[in-house]
Amino acid sequence: MHELSLAGSVLKIVEDAAAREPFRRVKRLxxxxxxxxxxxxxxxxxxxxxxxxxxxxAGAQIDIDEPPGRAxxxxxxxxxxxxxxxxxxxxxxxxxxRPTAGLELKVRELIVQDD
Amino acid sequence: xxVVCGCGSPEGHRDGTVEQVGPVAAQGDLHYGLGAARxxxxxxxxxxxxxxxxxxxxxxxxxxxxxxxxxxxxxVAAYNLVSGPGAGKTALLCATIGALRARAQAxxxxxxxxxxxxxxxxxxxxxxxxxxxxxxxxxGCHLDAGMVAAAFGRLPLHGHGEGGLLFIxxxxxxxxxxxxxxxxxxxxxxxxxxEGEDKPLKYPDMFAAARLxxxxxxxxxxxxxxxxxxxxxxxxxxxxxxxxxxxxxxxGQGVDAWVDWLLQDAALxxxxxxxxxxxxxxxxxx
Numbered sequence: 001m002h003e004l005s006l007a008g009s010v011l012k013i014v015e016d017a018a019a020r021e022p023f024r025r026v027k028r029l030x031x032x033x034x035x036x037x038x039x040x041x042x043x044x045x046x047x048x049x050x051x052x053x054x055x056x057x058a059g060a061q062i063d064i065d066e067p068p069g070r071a072x073x074x075x076x077x078x079x080x081x082x083x084x085x086x087x088x089x090x091x092x093x094x095x096x097x098r099p100t101a102g103l104e105l106k107v108r109e110l111i112v113q114d115d
Numbered sequence: 116x117x118v119v120c121g122c123g124s125p126e127g128h129r130d131g132t133v134e135q136v137g138p139v140a141a142q143g144d145l146h147y148g149l150g151a152a153r154x155x156x157x158x159x160x161x162x163x164x165x166x167x168x169x170x171x172x173x174x175x176x177x178x179x180x181x182x183x184x185x186x187x188x189x190x191v192a193a194y195n196l197v198s199g200p201g202a203g204k205t206a207l208l209c210a211t212i213g214a215l216r217a218r219a220q221a222x223x224x225x226x227x228x229x230x231x232x233x234x235x236x237x238x239x240x241x242x243x244x245x246x247x248x249x250x251x252x253x254x255g256c257h258l259d260a261g262m263v264a265a266a267f268g269r270l271p272l273h274g275h276g277e278g279g280l281l282f283i284x285x286x287x288x289x290x291x292x293x294x295x296x297x298x299x300x301x302x303x304x305x306x307x308x309x310e311g312e313d314k315p316l317k318y319p320d321m322f323a324a325a326r327l328x329x330x331x332x333x334x335x336x337x338x339x340x341x342x343x344x345x346x347x348x349x350x351x352x353x354x355x356x357x358x359x360x361x362x363x364x365x366x367g368q369g370v371d372a373w374v375d376w377l378l379q380d381a382a383l384x385x386x387x388x389x390x391x392x393x394x395x396x397x398x399x400x401x
Contacts, residue, residue, distance in 0.1 A: 002256055002291035006171055013169045021165060031171075038294050038320040074355065085319040085353045096355035099323075105172065110165040 003040060006105065007047035013107045014056050023112035026060040030109040034102035035083055036069040069102030175295055178260035182267070182298025190278025190387030192380065195299035197321060199314070200287030202307040203331045203364055205236045207373075208282055210364035212243045214374045215280070222381065223279030225272040229258040229286045236284065246271050257291040258283065260298055278387050280377060289318040300384060301326035304357075308332050308339055312346035319353040327358045329373065334366040 014026060029048070033039045041064050052058050069082045075094035088095050170176065186193050196204050208226060215221050226247040228236040237249035248266040250258060263283060272279050283299060285292040293302075304325035306314055309332060315322040322328065328350050330343065347359050360376060362369035 002294060005255070005257070005259075005291075009171045009174060012174065013167065013171065017165055017167060023163075023165075027162060085323050086316045088352075095352040098355075104170070107167045107169045107171060109167060112163060112165055114161045 003043040028111040071097035179296035192384040193281040198305035315350040334363040
């Protein structure tokens with residue numbers, strides 16, 4: 001359950017942002033968790049909701065974008081969409097895809113309020 | 116002078132009216148600093164968007180990069196050993212330490228042991244004569260770069276000055292440690308043949324993150340239905356470039372090849388070089 005550690009890192013990023021540009025609360029937290037980022041999105045949402053009370057994230061709406069994974073097939077050379085690392089190339093059926101996108105876990109944007 | 120039009124008449128305007136000079140009849144204050152920010156910036160409303168685009172693991176990755184530079188400066192090659200619980204990481208390390216010691220110009224070795232609780236594993240390493248620091252993560256399911264930095268500072272390898280090998284035995288867990296960079300040269304995934312050959316498909320992130328797969332406990336193969344070729348094929352589905360070694364710490368089979376792999380890879384890490392410490396600690400003290 002590393003999602004709890006990740007939720008703690010998200011909160012730290014939010015607190016650091018508040019130290020730079022003061023605000024009172026987060027109305028909306030927008031995250032990006034790529035399909036190949038190694039994150040269970042439901043567990044991350046649960047962990048964020050668990051740690052939010054009493055913090056800047058209390059009551060915040062949590063939106064998590066899940067961009068699909070993309071990979072380069074080393075056999076046929078095509079750039080293809082994949083949902084996980086264990087899938088074969090949907091174009092030629094070969095294994096051994098090199099992931100190129102959907103790997104990131106980021107805090108994209110905060111909508112913050114001063115009062 | 117008339118304050119309305121500046122006409123200079125003390126009595127009144129030339130048209131005969133007299134200006135009332137006194138308090139202006141208006142109410143209400145304008146306060147630009149009542150919000151939590153205590154300041155109002157033109158163009159910003161009380162609700163605003165902050166574009167961050169911040170990597171959630173960014174703080175760990177920065178510490179890991181510092182570890183990597185620190186290890187390089189000391190000529191230390193660090194390996195992050197990851198596996199499920201019970202794959203034999205500690206037994207493999209004990210056998211590795213013994214085999215390294217038998218080599219000409221044996222490198223210094225140290226171990227950072229990660230577990231949720233107990234010092235059992237560090238005690239097993241110390242029994243071989245190698246220094247070990249136990250990191251107990253409590254409820255934590257993985258080591259992070261900050262823990263490794265703190266542990267490395269306490270090891271004699273840190274003040275040794277002639278380089279060496281640092282083994283980081285991560286918490287037994289095939290999921291979480293995959294995401295955390297500790298500053299290692301390579302993650303080494305250890306999979307024992309009693310676990311089933313489809314583990315690389317069930318836990319793809321770990322096998323994708325590893326540079327080397329050690330298939331461990333191969334002395335037990337005659338008693339199992341484990342399909343070696345299938346396991347390697349599954350691992351290469353998720354990581355086409357992964358290297359594979361077959362090892363048994365118990366029988367000693369493959370230990371020499373594993374030690375060769377370590378020494379060849381560590382040689383690429385280069386010699387220690389002088390570096391400035393930005394952090395407060397003294398070399399040679401624990």
